[in-house]
Amino acid sequence: MIWNQPKECMGREQMRALQGERLHKLVERVYHNTPFYRRKMQEMDVTPDDIRTVDDVVKLPFTTKQDLRDNYPYGLFAVPMSQIVRLHASSGTTGSPTVVGYTRRDLAIWSEMIARCLSAFGTDCNDIFSVAYGYGLFTGGLGLHYGVEHLGATVIPMSSGNTAKHIKLIHDFGATAITxxxxxxxxxAEAMAQAGIPREEFRLKTGIFGAEPWTENMRREIETKMGVNAYNIYGLSEVMGPGVSHECACKNGSHIIEDHFLPEIISPDTLEPLPYGEQGELVFTTLTKEGMPLLRYRTKDLCSLTDEPCPCGRTNxxxxxxxxRSDDMLIIRGVNIFPSQVESVILEMEEFEPHYLLVVDRVQNLDSLEVQVEVRDGFYSDEVSKMIGLRQRLAARLHSVLGLKADIKLVEPSSIERSEGKARRVIDKRILH
Structure with missing residues (x-):
């Protein structure tokens, strides 16, 4: 089922025309209502009349997370506070929180977007959702909550934490989907296996996961352990929240909801636009957002775009x-490394659990990388020769992928700290020195 066929299956030229029309209106709105953008555009000698088509987006200034912090709390809002009906914010762990404001129309659009995503995952009004993202200032919980309601399905507003109770309610309430x-x-999944309830007694069939990068190997791991069909949902609070893009049944990339968001890929180094198929930094312009519209927001997420047809029928x-992420990239002895590369290697090897920690340090001016990884039950051994052999195989495989030698520390199952939110994968002691 396609939730909004006129928009999700729109022809490319028709979509570009719609985006161009909305982009012009957006630029007029922020130029007159947001002093930050008016000043930026005047510095670049750009007026709203210069922005007529999607191709003109390159004339506009970029926006960064630092701009949001510098204008804390409400400096980027484009409407008076009397029209803002909800606030969300980041944790502010690296400075002031980034605050986002929503009008009533923003929330209505957001709910419809999430409903599109859920429909693409094959869920409908007959499903019962356990929403296990955090509620509160984080956008995940409330974003999915209202989207599920818009779909007409049932919400169990679990939030995160209290895993034992969560398992009981998933079982007793007959939840068919989890986010x-x-x-x-x-x-x-580990806690469910330890709870002593046979997996066939659970009705879960769909898993909707996001808010942190994950690999295809991790998808297979989740699907095997939970018995669900696992889908990716993408978003970020600065742009809207979850639902900016979503997978479909084909699982060959995430469809961007283009009638509301104009995507670009740029080089993180030169900031020049890159063509479809090339990997770079993802940039979004919010085409319809009223409360806090953003021009060319640099997400720091690294990916590529394609407009090739999808078998599902969606044209977005x-x-x-x-x-x-360009800001999560570790540079160790001149080598660029992402945690997802390490995770990919770990999950290729059956001996390891998908739980790991990268510890980066600097000793006598030389960077070092230690990879701590859990060995599965059945493979962890007291025999030193077996563990040495396993460590050497992982080290060799990582070296071939990363181009860098890592120290491997094999640890017992369940010994790496678990998270009920976003997992902590990296400890960079160089920053702490």
């Missing part, structure tokens, strides 16, 4: 999986 981070899905441009 959470992929790392929490793995943690939950698709984005590849996020391979990492």
């Amino acid at each position: 959470c981070t992929p790392s929490y899905a793995l943690y939950l 441009v698709r984005m590849s999986r996020i391979v990492g």
Whole structure:
């Protein structure tokens, strides 16, 4: 079932025309209502009349997370506070929180977007959803909550935490779908196995995961352990929240909801636009957002775009999986490394659990990388020779993929700290020195 066929199956030229029309209106709105953007555009000698088609987007200034922090809390809002009906914000762990405001229309659009995503995953009004993203200032919980209601399905507003109770309610309430981070899905799958309830007694069939990068190997791991069909949902609070893009039954990239968001891929180094198929930094312009519209927001997420037809019938441009973040990239002895590369190797080997930690340090001016990884039950051994052999195989495989030698530390099952939210994968001690 396609939720909004006129928009999801729109011809490319028709979509570009719609985006161009909405882009012009957006630029007029922020030029007159947001002093930050008016000043930026005046510095670049650009007026709203210069922006007529989607091709003109390159004339506009970029927006960064630092711009949001510098204008904390309401400096980027384009409407008076009397029209803002909800606020969300990031945790602010690296400075002031990034605050996002929504009008009533923004929330209505967001709910419809999420309903499109859920429909693409094959769910409908007969499903019962456990929404296990965090509620509160984080956009995940409330974003999915209202989208599920818009679909006409049933919500169990679990939020995160209290895993034992969560398992009981999934079982007793007959939940058929779950939404959470992929790392929490793995943690939950382990806890479900330990709860002593036969898996066939659970009705879960669909898993909707996002808020952190995950690999195809991790998808297979979740599907095997939870017995669900696992789908990716993508979004970020600055742009709207979850639902900016979504997979379909084909699982060959995530369809961007292009009637509301104009995507670009740029080189993180030169900031020049890149063509479809080339990997770079993902940039979004919010075409319809009223409360806090953004021009060319640099997400720091690295991926590629394609406009090749999808067998599902949707024509919206698709984005590849996020391979990492330009600001999460580790540079170790001159080598660029992303945690997802390490995860991919670990999950290729049956001996390991999908739980790992990268510890980066600097000793006598030389960077070092230690990879801590859990060995599965049945493979962990007291025999030193077996463990040495396993460590050497993983080290060799990582070296071939990363081009860098890593120290491998094999640890017992369940010894790496689990997370009920986003998993912590990296400890960079160089930053702490």
